[in-house]
Amino acid sequence: MLPTRVARRRFEQLPPERQEEILRVAAEEFARAGFQRTSYNQLLERLQLGKSSAYYYFDDKRDLFLTALQRCYEKFFAVVRTVERPEGAEGFWAFVERSTELGYEFMLEDPTAAALMMCLQREKALLDELGSTELLGVIEAFYADMIREGQRLGTVRADMPFDLVVALVRDASMTFDRWFITARSASTSPSPREAARWYTEVVQRLCRSA
Amino acid sequence: MLPTRVARRRFEQLPPERQEEILRVAAEEFARAGFQRTSYNQLLERLQLGKSSAYYYFDDKRDLFLTALQRCYEKFFAVVRTVERPEGAEGFWAFVERSTELGYEFMLEDPTAAALMMCLQREKALLDELGSTELLGVIEAFYADMIREGQRLGTVRADMPFDLVVALVRDASMTFDRWFITARSASTSPSPREAARWYTEVVQRLCRSA
């Protein structure tokens, strides 16, 4: 990041509509079959982007994937961040529930982004093989901050290793995300409101102070 | 399985010590770097096993991986299955805690098997791409049976979609497994007993009837 990542700088000087097209198509392809199973060669062909150009604008396959993914997360957080947090413990849990509900609504509105975000979770083991993803760090920090705040308010238990609580909540959130989209494509279609209610109840069970 | 999987039958007619060596070395290699990142070519070379022989005794890379993995799960269940279940709700939870404790002890005694079993979880998305793993099905059924039994005893909540409860418990178990081995290699070293206590408490919070 010191010289502002040379490849990234070049990409950002492409015509904005071309940037948009590249990231949109990449997101579609990666969301369809995941990172590993998507052929970079075929993706570049569909993008009408020569190989030398590809490696001129992106470091490698992983870089393009993460760039497209990051844009999805930006859209996601732009929606979720609109929730304001009331004070006190009840406000904390209301905030959790409302944010989650907006998150599920986002997943319905932008299924490609949702699928791509699930990819990161499914294949994170393969992705952070070379250097921390920094995106995973941001997500981890999101949950850690949340739990720290809940502990500060005295409504989240502090009698268990902090990392364990964070991991449990993070993974339960992933479980719900997966369940929400698979249940959606099946017959049972929970509304974002219902799903968020269940999620909040489960997280409260998981880690609310006794 | 109809004609008893021809490759498997041939493998089982190898000298037992050779069978053992192949599965042991394969387990070590796969446990080290995971399924995807382990080169089949290099693994076969280390095994002094020619390529044509390899495809004579195993269907493909995935088959060898799953065969080694299955042996690990057999060892695991052989340990855990020694626990007998007392009657009633308290007996149910005592059974959960004791089985979990034995599971953690097993992970300390056979870290290779533990690492390999974690691989399956981390890379399951890549592995069941072609045909159900059947091993994943067994594991899923293990959790489902457990929860059904808890519901029959009235001690596990039944007011939430069954699949969701199963997914939550299964994923929380994975979270604990990961935490247990990473915390072990770090400074904080929870004993199997402590970890199993925490696990049981968390699962009770998650899904015990109100």
Add this chain to the structure above:
DNA sequence: ATTTGGCTTGTACCGTCGGTACAACCGTAG
């Protein structure tokens, strides 16, 4: 008007991957 130089791209290539084709090997049974 032409040459220069830097950003951009086409083309051919690399090593490795998992997997296959096929002929040679080898012990045994005829």
Add this chain to the structure above:
DNA sequence: CTACGGTTGTACCGACGGTACAAGCCAAAT
């Protein structure tokens, strides 16, 4: 001695992600 079926060595395949390198292009300088 031959024929045969189970086993193995060897050469090969297409696809993968990634690299080398020279040509193309366009603006600025001479």
